[in-house]
Amino acid sequence: xxxVSLVSLTRTLAGLALGALALSGCxxxxxxxxxxxxxxxxxxxxxxxxxxxxxxxxxPIGEDMKAGFELYLDQHDGKLGGREVDLVTADEGExxxxxxxxxxxxxxxxxxxxxxxxxxxxxxxxxxxxxxESKKPLxxxxxGADDITGARKSAYVWRTSFSNGDVxxxxxxxxxxxxxxxxxxxxxxxxxxxxxxAGFRKTFEAAGGKVAGEKYTPFGKTQDFQPYxxxxxxxxxxxxxxxxxxxxxxxxxxxxxxxxxxxxxxxYGTGFLTEGGALAAQGAAAVxxxxxxxxxxxxxxxxxxxxxxxYEKAAKKPPTVxxxxxxxxxxxxxxxxxxxxxxxxxxxxxxxxxxxxxDSPRGPWKFDADHNAEQxxxxxxxxxxxxxxxxxxxxxxx
Ligand code: BEZ
Numbered sequence: 001x002x003x004v005s006l007v008s009l010t011r012t013l014a015g016l017a018l019g020a021l022a023l024s025g026c027x028x029x030x031x032x033x034x035x036x037x038x039x040x041x042x043x044x045x046x047x048x049x050x051x052x053x054x055x056x057x058x059x060p061i062g063e064d065m066k067a068g069f070e071l072y073l074d075q076h077d078g079k080l081g082g083r084e085v086d087l088v089t090a091d092e093g094e095x096x097x098x099x100x101x102x103x104x105x106x107x108x109x110x111x112x113x114x115x116x117x118x119x120x121x122x123x124x125x126x127x128x129x130x131x132x133e134s135k136k137p138l139x140x141x142x143x144g145a146d147d148i149t150g151a152r153k154s155a156y157v158w159r160t161s162f163s164n165g166d167v168x169x170x171x172x173x174x175x176x177x178x179x180x181x182x183x184x185x186x187x188x189x190x191x192x193x194x195x196x197x198a199g200f201r202k203t204f205e206a207a208g209g210k211v212a213g214e215k216y217t218p219f220g221k222t223q224d225f226q227p228y229x230x231x232x233x234x235x236x237x238x239x240x241x242x243x244x245x246x247x248x249x250x251x252x253x254x255x256x257x258x259x260x261x262x263x264x265x266x267x268y269g270t271g272f273l274t275e276g277g278a279l280a281a282q283g284a285a286a287v288x289x290x291x292x293x294x295x296x297x298x299x300x301x302x303x304x305x306x307x308x309x310x311y312e313k314a315a316k317k318p319p320t321v322x323x324x325x326x327x328x329x330x331x332x333x334x335x336x337x338x339x340x341x342x343x344x345x346x347x348x349x350x351x352x353x354x355x356x357x358x359d360s361p362r363g364p365w366k367f368d369a370d371h372n373a374e375q376x377x378x379x380x381x382x383x384x385x386x387x388x389x390x391x392x393x394x395x396x397x398x
Contacts, residue, residue, distance in 0.1 A: 046337060047086040049106030051117040056094030057220050057247045058119045060277045061322045065117060065141055067315045068326030072334070074314065080330065081337025088112060092119060094220050095190075096126030103127050107136050113343045114139060116329045119322070121145035121164065121191040131156050135345040137352065141329040142322060146195050149372035156345055158352055158371040160329045162294055164192050165199035167270050168243070170377035170397040171292035172203030175268050181238030182212025183268075186228060188244055189216035196243035196270055204241075212237035217248075225252050229259040240265055245272035250281040257285035266290070271391065274382050276320030279389050286382040286389050294375045295321040295362040296391045307361035319361070328360050 050069060052062030066089065078085055088110045092099040099120065106112045107130075114137040118124050124143035131138040132154040140148060140157065144164035148157060175183060185201065187193030193216055201211060213235040215228055222228075232240055240261070244252045249272060256262050262285065271293025272278075274286050297308055297318050307327070311319040332355050340351035357366045365375035380391040 044083060045086050046080060046083045046343065047088060047110065047112045048080070048333065049103070049110060049112035049115040049117075050087055050089045051092050051099065051103050051106065051115055052089065053093060053119050054089075054091040055098075058092075058094065058245065061119050061142065061246050061320075062092065062117075064276060064315075064320045064322040065119065065326035068311070068319065068323030068328075069116065069141075069330045070326075071311055071314050071323075072327045072330035075310065076330075076334065080334045081340070083337065092117065092123055095120055095122045099123035100126045100130065103138075104130060107131075107134055113137075113337075114333065114348060116333065117141050117326075118143045121148075121195070124148050125152075125191060128152050128154060128157060137345055137348045139329050139333065139352075141325040143192075144195065145191050146199075149368075149370040153370050155349055158332075158349075158367060160332055160373055161325045162375075163372055164195035165202075166372075167292055167294070167377060168196040168199035168241075169203045171241070171268060171270070171379070172200050172205075172209065173207040174290075174292075174379055174397060175200075175239065175241065176204050176207035176209035179209065179239040179266065182210045182236070183239045183241055184212045184232045184235050184237035185214040186232065186240060186242050187216055188219040188222075188248055190219040193219065193243050197241070200241050200270075220248075222248065223251055225255045226259065229255060229261060232261065232265070233259075237265060240267050242267065242269040242273055244269070245275070246278060249273050249275070249278040253278075253282045253289065254285045262288065271295070271321060271380060274380075274389075274391060276318070276322065279382065279391065280317075283389055284384070287384060289382045290394070291380050291391065292377050292397055293321055293380060293391070294365075294373070294377055295324050296378060296380050296393050298380075298390055298393050299361070299363070299378070300393075301361075301363065303359060304361040321362075324361050328358055328362075328365075331358055331360070 052065050053059050090102040116139040118140045119142040121143045124145045138157045140159040142161045144162050146163050146165045185197045187197050267289045269291050271291040274289050335355045336351040340347045357364050363376050365373050368374040377397040379394040379397050381394050383392045
């Protein structure tokens with residue numbers, strides 16, 4: 001069955017389920033707007049959909065994002081915009097095949113007022129038209145696909161995280177300055193990997209850097225990186241830029257060390273390479289890896305210190321950029337729901353446009369004109385502190 005007919009079948013089934021709910025007298029107590037695009041009366045509770053990977057290589061990222069969102073709720077009596085939240089969590093899985101139907105169910109069947117989450121760029125790209133046409137707000141709390149806040153931007157789609165091109169472009173000039181020879185580019189073979197490499201290459205080459213080779217590894221399927229590490233060694237590259245996240249980041253960095261490249265060929269990447277649970281699993285293998293990201297647990301600000309302590313108490317582990325993005329998404333929804341003149345999509349997106357600066361653990365940030373996060377990117381280097389590997393903040397990137 002083609003993608004379009006699968007989408008319409010899913011929507012038809014969801015519509016039938018909705019009709020059955022309405023006939024039985026249920027399903028109208030939470031959201032009187034009935035999922036319409038504009039206006040929409042308010043009710044006491046507000047139902048929010050949280051779409052995160054609970055399975056697949058990005059499951060640890062989904063877990064962190066959920067924990068960040070829930071921490072904000074816990075700190076605010078379970079309320080957003082002064083209203084009790086009914087949070088419906090759905091599994092994004094490993095890509096659009098699972099993520100798109102799960103989001104459609106949240107909107108059509110669960111009748112959520114907005115959906116937050118989405119880790120994978122391919123899922124975000126697959127969801128864009130559905131949310132645009134449904135006039136339902138989607139707050140992307142990770143997926144960095146450039147077009148989402150670029151060529152395919154929508155009034156109904158907002159991003160509290162980053163765009164792939166921005167986070168990698170931030171690192172290019174710094175690497176061009178530090179590395180005298182060629183740099184090998186390696187990444188997971190899907191939208192995010194391609195865009196991370198393209199963003200890095202653009203500013204790296206503009207700053208005089210030379211590319212020694214480029215390779216994409218099958219996403220979600222590569223566990224043995226040896227053939228790619230051999231290609232890197234044979235290229236004679238003086239350094240490597242990599243994009244991997246979650247379970248793939250763990251394997252890549254550990255095998256980079258086992259293969260004998262660590263210490264000889266400096267490894268750079270976007271911060272997802274050495275973040276959170278991935279860094280804990282990599283341990284000493286990650287020491288010396290330098291990355292660009294808009295967050296580190298080591299940021300020395302009162303807002304971050306308070307956040308790290310609260311998160312560690314609740315989750316029993318240090319926070320990650322994914323947790324911060326989840327936390328900030330809840331904060332943005334809190335402000336927008338408080339300011340919106342109704343639960344309809346148009347009322348909520350108008351309020352999202354008035355959220356202003358967010359005082360976040362990452363530092364202050366705000367939405368730009370394309371609904372993307374405008375923020376500071378940091379240069380980080382993995383060091384050991386008290387026997388634990390951490391992403392020390394080396395400086396701010398231009
Ligand atoms: C992405 O698919 O956009 C993505 C996934 C994990 C980390 C960073 C970006």
